[in-house]
Amino acid sequence: AVNEAGMACGISINPKTAEEEIYPLLAQGLVDLVDVLAVEPGFGGQQFQEVALTKLEKLRSWIDTRGAAVKLLVDGGISESTAPRVRAAGADILVAGSFLFGHKQSLKAGVKELKI
Template identity: 45%
Template sequence: MKFIVSPSIISADFTNIKEEIKKVEYFQDSFLHLDIMDGNFVPNITFGPFIGEQLRNITNIPFDTHLMINHPEKFIERFAVFSDYITFHIEETTFPFRLVNTVKGLNKKCGVSLNPSTPIEHVFDLLPYVDLLLIMSVEPGFSGQKFIKETLLKIEKAYEFRKKNGLTFLISVDGGINEETIQLVLEKGVDVLVMGNFFFKNDFNFVKSVINKYRK
């Protein structure tokens, strides 16, 4: 089964960041997921563009920069410097089509994300214009939360919408992805697995065995 592994860097050991990134580089077809939190849209703060630029100096892995911030339109250009994908939350913009055009105008791929309580139908009009749909399967802001099973129906609806309309956007899921939930989301048609604690907090041989099991 083909899918992209997208480990979330905020769960990594930043005192040993080069070795942590080598774990991501081990897998072909991998992204590095950068969670940008401002303490306003979500009750946590991570890092800004400076850290992203430093990470870019370490690896050529595609970066999916996930903006969990207020007024994302103010910061797109700063994050575009090192990002391959820029993903914004539908809940944080009044003009999503304008934001997509801004990202595309910078020659970056654009993603849209939605919180667990936001109906998938709220982004249907936007999906023909984006490259990635990021479905949150936990409340955004903290790693290590339990997977919200109602997310599975949302993934299924996104998959069917994509198929029916002949679209090509990637379906990504973020939150509570581990050895117990990987199969559940893959069966619904997910292309990208954002992994936090499961990837960086477990023995790496165990992580490899689980991922490779489903990549056969």
């Protein structure tokens, strides 16, 4: 119904959710975007959880092996040090709230730091 309405459909998985749990949805072509949370949902400014890298790598491999048209997004704990790592692990889109809006210089300077 979502795709028939011309909209994309996404799903989020938190750090405790095994990525394998969503493979059936991906296999059916029901999901256009997977949001891998690298922090526990609820509040900003948390530390990046390394488990997100493993999830991204496994999901990227699954998606690429099957030629699926699914984008990978990572949200939480994104900074100048984590951005290149999540990109290398397979993320297509990065969400960086606290890093950008709390940047010591400016929002624009923060965006420049994250450009890969």
